[in-house]
Amino acid sequence: MFISKADKLTFSSHFLVPKNANQRQYEALRAYFVEGHSSKDAALRFGYSPGSFRGIVHRFRQDPDRDFFGPTPEAVEVQLQHDERRQRIITLRKHNLSIYDIRRSLQHEGITRSAVAINQILRDEGFARLPRRLDEERPPGTKPIHADSANVEQLDLSPRSFHTKFGGLFLFLADLAPCRLDTILRRAGFPGSEMIPAGCAMRSLLALKLFGNARHSHVMSHVLDEGLALFAGLNVIPKRSFLTEYSCRIDPTCYPLLMQAWLKAVRRGGLEHGSSFDLDFHTIPFHGEDALVEKHSISKRSRRQKGIFAFLAQDAKTRVFCYANADLRKDQQNDEVLRFIDFWKQHTGKRPDELIFDSKLTTYANLNRVHQEGIDFIALRRRTPLLLQQIAQQPLSAWRRIELEATSRAYRTPRILDQIIHLPNYDGPLRQLVVADLGHEDPTLLITNQLKRSPVQLVGRYAQRMLIENGIEDGIDFFHMDALSSSVALKVNCDVQLTIMASRLYRMLANRIGDGYETAKSQHLFRDFIDATAVVTIDKQAIIVRFQKPAHNPLLLAAGYDGIDLRIPWLQNKRLQLVFG
Numbered sequence: 001m002f003i004s005k006a007d008k009l010t011f012s013s014h015f016l017v018p019k020n021a022n023q024r025q026y027e028a029l030r031a032y033f034v035e036g037h038s039s040k041d042a043a044l045r046f047g048y049s050p051g052s053f054r055g056i057v058h059r060f061r062q063d064p065d066r067d068f069f070g071p072t073p074e075a076v077e078v079q080l081q082h083d084e085r086r087q088r089i090i091t092l093r094k095h096n097l098s099i100y101d102i103r104r105s106l107q108h109e110g111i112t113r114s115a116v117a118i119n120q121i122l123r124d125e126g127f128a129r130l131p132r133r134l135d136e137e138r139p140p141g142t143k144p145i146h147a148d149s150a151n152v153e154q155l156d157l158s159p160r161s162f163h164t165k166f167g168g169l170f171l172f173l174a175d176l177a178p179c180r181l182d183t184i185l186r187r188a189g190f191p192g193s194e195m196i197p198a199g200c201a202m203r204s205l206l207a208l209k210l211f212g213n214a215r216h217s218h219v220m221s222h223v224l225d226e227g228l229a230l231f232a233g234l235n236v237i238p239k240r241s242f243l244t245e246y247s248c249r250i251d252p253t254c255y256p257l258l259m260q261a262w263l264k265a266v267r268r269g270g271l272e273h274g275s276s277f278d279l280d281f282h283t284i285p286f287h288g289e290d291a292l293v294e295k296h297s298i299s300k301r302s303r304r305q306k307g308i309f310a311f312l313a314q315d316a317k318t319r320v321f322c323y324a325n326a327d328l329r330k331d332q333q334n335d336e337v338l339r340f341i342d343f344w345k346q347h348t349g350k351r352p353d354e355l356i357f358d359s360k361l362t363t364y365a366n367l368n369r370v371h372q373e374g375i376d377f378i379a380l381r382r383r384t385p386l387l388l389q390q391i392a393q394q395p396l397s398a399w400r401r402i403e404l405e406a407t408s409r410a411y412r413t414p415r416i417l418d419q420i421i422h423l424p425n426y427d428g429p430l431r432q433l434v435v436a437d438l439g440h441e442d443p444t445l446l447i448t449n450q451l452k453r454s455p456v457q458l459v460g461r462y463a464q465r466m467l468i469e470n471g472i473e474d475g476i477d478f479f480h481m482d483a484l485s486s487s488v489a490l491k492v493n494c495d496v497q498l499t500i501m502a503s504r505l506y507r508m509l510a511n512r513i514g515d516g517y518e519t520a521k522s523q524h525l526f527r528d529f530i531d532a533t534a535v536v537t538i539d540k541q542a543i544i545v546r547f548q549k550p551a552h553n554p555l556l557l558a559a560g561y562d563g564i565d566l567r568i569p570w571l572q573n574k575r576l577q578l579v580f581g
Contacts, residue, residue, distance in 0.1 A: 025056055026068040032057065085111055089121050098130055150204075150242070151195045154235040157572055159539050164227020167534025168526075169207055170545045171556070173231075173576055174564050175508045179265035182570060188257035191249045196238060199570055201246050203232040205494075209502040211530065227536055230543070233570035247494040252327055255497050260347050263322060266504050274317025275353035277344075278465045279337060279361055284308045284326070284492055308492040311336045316356070316464065319519070320507045321500045326493040337362045341373060351375055356465045365425040371449045378462050381432065381445035391417065391434055391443060399436070402456050404463070411439045416455050421447070435459055513559045528552045543571060546579040553580040 028046040031037045032053075037045070043053035060066065085106070092102045099118045106113050148154065182199035185192075192198035207228055229236050238246075267273060309330070313323035323340050337355065344352050351373055358380040362370075370377055381387075399415045417434035431451050436443040446462055506525055510517045517525060529552055537544040547553065556562070562580055567573045 022068045028053065028056065029060055085113070086121055089113070089118055090125055090127075093122055093127055096130065148236050149195070150200075150229075150234045150236050150238040152197060152200055152234055153195070155229075155233060155571075156235060157538055157574065161535060161537045162226045163533065163535055164225055164230075165533050166207070166211060166225060166227040166231065167536075167545060167547055168530030168532040169210060169227070169231045170534070170536075170576065170578065171509060171529060171561065172210060172505050173568060174512070174561065174566070175266070175505055177566055177568050177576070178268070179262070180569070181265075184258060184261040184265065188254045188261060189251060190254055190258070191246070196234065196242070196246075200233045201238065201242075202498075203570075204234065204237050205243060205247075205498055206501060207231050207237075209498045210505065211526075227534070230536065230571070247491040250491065250494055252493055255493055256343065258497065259323065259500070260343075262501060262504070263347055266508065272318070273322060273348070274315050276316040276461075277322070277340075277352050277355055278314045278316055279340070279355055279357040280312055280314075281328075281333065281361065282310050282312055284310055284496075309333060310492070310496055311340070313340050318507055320504050324493075324496045324500055326496045334362050334366055337366060338369060341370070341375065354378070354461075356462060363425070364423045367423075367449075368426045371426075371428070376448070376450050378446055378448045378450070378458060380462075381447045383442055383445055387445065388442060402459070404460050405456060411437060414438050414459065416459070417443075418455055420451075423447075433458060512561075513555050515555055515558075517555075529556065538574070542575040542577050543568070544577045544579060547581070549581045556580060 024046050028042050028048065031045060032039060032042040039053060039057070040050050042048075043050050048056070088106070088109075088111075089102055092105055097105065099115045099122065102118050103113060103115050106118075181202065182197070185198040185202055190198040190202065192201065211228075223237050223239065225237070263273070308326055309328040310324060310326040311328055311333070312321055314320065315322045323343055325336060325339070328336060337357070341351060344350075352375055354376045355370065356378050359382045361379070367377065367379065394417060399417055401413055401415050404412045404414070414435050414437045416436075417432075419432045419434070420429050421432045422428075423430055428449075429451070431448050433446040433448070433455055434443050435446065438444055446458065448458060450458065503522065506522045509529070510520055510525055513529070517528075532547055532550060534548070535546045537546065556578075557580055561578050564578050565575055568576050
């Protein structure tokens with residue numbers, strides 16, 4: 001048989017380039033003993049160091065009958081173990097065990113196998129899937145745990161101790177208990193039952209919102225935690241089916257009443273409101289098939305999508321949301337700023353002093369009505385091609401440069417063009433500030449009815465409006481305001497209302513602690529203080545929450561949390577005491 005030189009070169013690579021360690025040792029020893037290569041050359045040729053190759057030669061001289069091409073004892077042992085475990089899986093399946101039952105049985109025997117690997121072995125052996133079994137047909141120890149139904153009458157406050165992962169929630173009771181939430185909800189008309197009153201239902205939802213590292217869809221994993229149930233005032237936290245159903249039972253007219261009463265309650269608790277407000281719209285994406293849901297612009301995704309349109313007002317002083325409306329349609333959005341003004345007048349007895357918003361929030365006619373109410377405003381104006389062309393024709397002498405104060409912006413010395421303009425449907429003059437050199441290609445256009453305020457103050461104040469964007473981001477990322485695809489299909493207006501309440505409680509906590517936390521995001525506060533395990537001890541007169549020793553406990557001690565001794569109305573007026581370390 002004739003073999004060409006090309007074939008010889010092709011097949012010679014199988015000998016000159018070994019595929020595994022045994023063959024490589026064999027070829028290196030053959031080059032040393034048979035072909036007469038030196039030890040150094042043979043080692044270099046097959047990728048060994050001179051020292052390691054001398055060790056290979058020594059071991060070969062000790063055992064010259066070694067089988068280089070047969071399975072190693074280690075490989076034989078591994079294969080035997082594999083065959084034994086495979087046979088054990090087959091035996092367990094013949095006892096009518098599921099793949100998860102088999103995995104647990106193997107774990108008790110010290111064998112780790114994933115459910116996917118077990119399923120693949122059973123499929124290779126020709127086993128079909130088990131039919132669905134009744135609970136009584138399952139092996140002992142694999143039946144699901146059935147939690148009790150939530151019932152306030154079964155709340156157990158007898159003396160005992162238990163461990164909870166929700167210990168940090170009890171820090172909020174220092175501000176929540178004085179608010180008399182049960183009375184507020186009753187007056188606002190929130191629904192309730194004998195088993196789960198309105199206060200218990202809303203505290204359950206609020207607790208899940210405050211403990212923001214898990215969405216509402218994960219509520220079933222916490223249903224047996226006694227600390228979470230105690231915070232709500234129930235024997236166990238309600239199931240997610242109840243939470244969904246409860247949010248659908250709330251009449252939308254109840255939310256404005258709750259917002260007013262809640263704002264008054266937290267104000268009595270020491271969180272004063274300001275007089276300047278940042279306003280914005282936010283589209284909460286909707287992923288269902290409801291034809292009644294309109295499409296709105298979603299800036300985070302730079303596209304239009306079906307969603308729920310929510311109006312948000314943030315207090316510029318306290319940086320918390322003080323008003324929200326998630327029942328808006330497109331034909332209602334322009335007038336929402338007027339509804340907020342009416343709400344604030346009804347709540348405080350006076351109008352807001354200042355409103356800050358962007359160009360899409362309302363119309364020029366409504367700007368005129370805001371001005372007639374005696375309210376100052378700063379609004380962003382849309383940059384039309386005609387406006388940009390007129391600005392470009394302005395001489396350089398018309399511009400002047402200003403320096404922004406108390407800001408860490410990279411662009412602190414923008415150029416401005418200060419003009420008096422008139423707009424349709426607006427009575428009287430308006431002031432327009434064209435701001436360039438702010439890091440954008442096109443200038444920013446601001447319009448305001450504040451004719452005498454300095455440009456530095458106006459531009460600086462509008463720059464602070466970015467805080468509402470940060471607040472919305474906090475609501476989305478931490479409070480899961482966009483979690484409409486969660487398995488708990490909360491009504492959006494209920495979810496937004498809970499976000500308002502939770503953000504207020506976090507701000508009150510931050511103000512109590514101080515030490516730079518006043519401006520910290522909720523996620524930061526949660527990580528440092530709320531995500532804390534504790535041991536709860538219930539005695540005849542008090543509920544004692546004993547925290548472990550995390551690094552930030554000294555800040556809580558300095559804030560006076562160890563001195564808290566107040567009665568909790570929904571826990572039979574037992575006194576709450578917090579102990580650190």
